Amino acid sequence: MTQTLSINNSQLLKLTPLEVPSRLLLGPGPSNAHPAVLQAMNTSPVGHLDPAFLALMDEIQSLLRYVWQTENPLTIAVSGTGSAAMEATIANITEPGDVVLIGVAGYFGNRLVDMAGRYGADVRTITKPWGQVFNLDELRTAIATHRPTILALVHAETSTGARQPLEGVGELCREFGTLLLVDTVTSLGGVPIFLDNWGVDLAYSCSQKGLGCPPGASPFTISPRAIEKLQQRRTKVANWYLDMTLLGKYWGAERIYHHTAPINLYYALREALRLVAEEGLATCWQRHQKNVEYLWQGLEDMGLALHVEKEFRLPTLTTVCIPEGVDGKAIARQLLNEHNIEIGGGLGELAGKVWRVGLMGFNSRKESVDELLAALQQVL
Ligand SMILES: Cc1ncc(COP(=O)(O)O)c(C=O)c1O
Missing domain, CATH: 3.40.640.10 (Type I PLP-dependent aspartate aminotransferase-like (Major domain))
Known part of the structure; x- marks a missing residue:
């Protein structure tokens, strides 16, 4: 007779129902669902x-x-x-x-x-x-x-x-x-x-x-x-x-x-x-544009430079140049651990050079921008 594998890992037996930290997802996606x-x-x-x-x-x-x-x-x-x-x-x-x-x-x-x-x-x-x-x-x-x-x-x-x-x-x-x-x-x-x-x-x-x-x-x-x-x-x-x-x-x-x-x-x-x-497609696009411009202004006011020329910047995803001498990964980790905010790092050619900040869908709100800017101000 085949024997049933037993759970002999005591850790598994101690598992409690799922609990996930509540994060503000301002990276390249996923963003928070409505x-x-x-x-x-x-x-x-x-x-x-x-x-x-x-x-x-x-x-x-x-x-x-x-x-x-x-x-x-x-x-x-x-x-x-x-x-x-x-x-x-x-x-x-x-x-x-x-x-x-x-x-x-x-x-x-x-x-x-x-x-x-x-x-x-x-x-x-x-x-x-x-x-x-x-x-x-x-x-x-x-x-x-x-x-x-x-x-x-x-x-x-x-x-x-x-x-x-x-x-x-x-x-x-x-x-x-x-x-x-x-x-x-x-x-x-x-x-x-x-x-x-x-x-x-x-x-x-x-x-x-x-x-x-x-x-x-x-x-x-x-x-x-x-x-x-x-x-x-x-x-x-x-x-x-x-x-x-x-x-x-x-x-x-x-x-x-x-x-x-x-x-x-x-x-x-x-x-x-x-x-x-319900919001209306054009209104939804305008909301994304308005909130991202507010973000760009806030970042620039902090002395941070943006990677893409303004005309071609996305309203949904902003690449922020990591200042000289700053450990980009450490800052992102701190935002997550201390402020529950996720932002993304650079990929491929831009790895280590930029942070990626997403303002997408439900998260494209003035409050998300304010929360991020305040946290960034602290950790930088
Ligand atoms: C431009 C682009 N294409 C394709 C994908 C792949 O989508 P997914 O990760 O949902 O499979 C992504 C994911 O971020 C993306 O940003």
Whole structure:
């Protein structure tokens, strides 16, 4: 007879019910979820084919179209974090040998390079120093040189705090028969986005930043133009879980079971999106801009310099230069331990050089800024 493994670690037997410190999350994400979102998430699950749940999925689709400003019929939430939605765009649109041109000016541009390569793309890159963005002339030259099937850009580069302007990029892509794929993980809900107006064909995002929801249900959208390419594939989408030809049948009229949806996360996402709609998208964007400008002023008043040129700074994520002689990691640790405030450190090229401060979704409030500035003043 098989013996049951016994808990012989006395530590395990002493475990008490979960207790987590209460933090103000002002890093690159996750940000704190809105209390109403947490309450929605705490509702008992129904089945993933229950008519009430199917109606909620329809609401999520409509709300996502609104926050993204798109009419794309296939606009859904992927079960997983932003990287899952990112992989969904790449997996569905890339066939082995496709030329994929990627704008790399930070950590997440490099992640796109890694993912596209894994799906057999012929990856080409255009690069910029971290913290800068591409202009239309640079993009035109790169597209004319590489003639890519897909151009992928990061709208809000979380590793640098830079906002990549997208006006005119879609038209440029159409001139060359290229599809435009955009990462909006750190922009959705906090930075003005007009997907259809800008001619974006594929986009993805996450729930835990500008939308003020816990991580795990991530927005994905695909234009009819990109769907055509998907329908003409010579090979199956190499990732079963993220295959939109299958997922589209669960989210669309057919309602065919694909996987068990993380029901409570979808409750949360629906509530987070509803709150954005209630506030009004333009008001929500203005709130992010107003609070971040208040933050920039406060930081500059303290003598701190910001890494990105003002015109291209994100309202959701600010990179602050760590002053000479200051131990950036120690300061962040002190903020966490003594003030319960989380900020982020630099990634890749900017490691040790910047702090990353996020003001996203529910956390984009004057009180959060005041709390951070007061704590920073003390620890510096
Ligand atoms: C720009 C960008 N893209 C993709 C991701 C990946 O998202 P996730 O960590 O939710 O998987 C992130 C995460 O911070 C991001 O900032």
